[in-house]
Amino acid sequence: MPELPEVETIARKLAPELIGRTIKEAELRWSRTLAIPSPKHFKEQIRGQKILGVSRRAKYLILHLSSFRLIIHLRMSGDLLLRSSTTEPEKHDRLILKLSGGKSLAFNDTRKFGRVWLTTAPEEILGNLGPEPFGADFTQEWLYAALHARRRQLKPLLLDQTFLGGLGNIYTDEALHRAKLHPLNLSDSVSKKQAQALYEAIRAVLKEGIRRNGASIDWVYRGGNFQNHFRVYDRAGKPCKVCGTTIKRITVGQRGTHFCPRCQPG
DNA sequence: AGCGTCACCCGGACGC
């Protein structure tokens, strides 16, 4: 579930706690958490590395180390937790980094989808991502041109991380509703005005997500409260907050897709 | 190029 706002929230929270600490030891508790490419001797390579910075690219969290980047994707159920190093590991901890100053960073991931890379070539992992929604190259003009360079349904296109980096299922549904665009509309059918609305909606919905510290659904990723402000996501059968029409749920590319038939006509 | 489908996972919800 962690999408851009949740990863952003985690990065902001962890940065002041992590920067300046040294990784003393890595405990890999589920080997497949370590993605390829990563060095064969991961534990030896990461030992002694100092954390110089924490950043985010799309849904990836990046720890800038002395000689590597540690790139983390939380996928569905992953979370990063800073604990006292004396705390006992939890059931679903997949990787634990023992840090200087008596702290540990635990990568906890119930469903085992999350992956971690240790690399000197981050572009191998991040190179195909689309623009950052708050970056300088994501503009209304770019969005209109990019939509018209393709002929794809809006929902799968917005979920495509090579098109735009950071939107997941929740924020895509919310953005399309705010922009009054049907999820199945074809990208090259979007008018200039609609592209402008979509641009504003994407940024607004992500911004609100960040302001509310992300969305906490299921039992994973606690702390956010954006889930209390969804307009369409997970609201099938309930009234649209704008017009009162019953929210519909359809499946698009295997994903649950929620929209208001009146606000978002096909 | 883009689409459909599957695999990866697990815990919660549901039906019986």
Added chain:
DNA sequence: TGCGTCCGGGTGACGC
């Protein structure tokens, strides 16, 4: 209560 089954999420691999 205790089974069995389905579901959902992000992404990569695959075949068409």
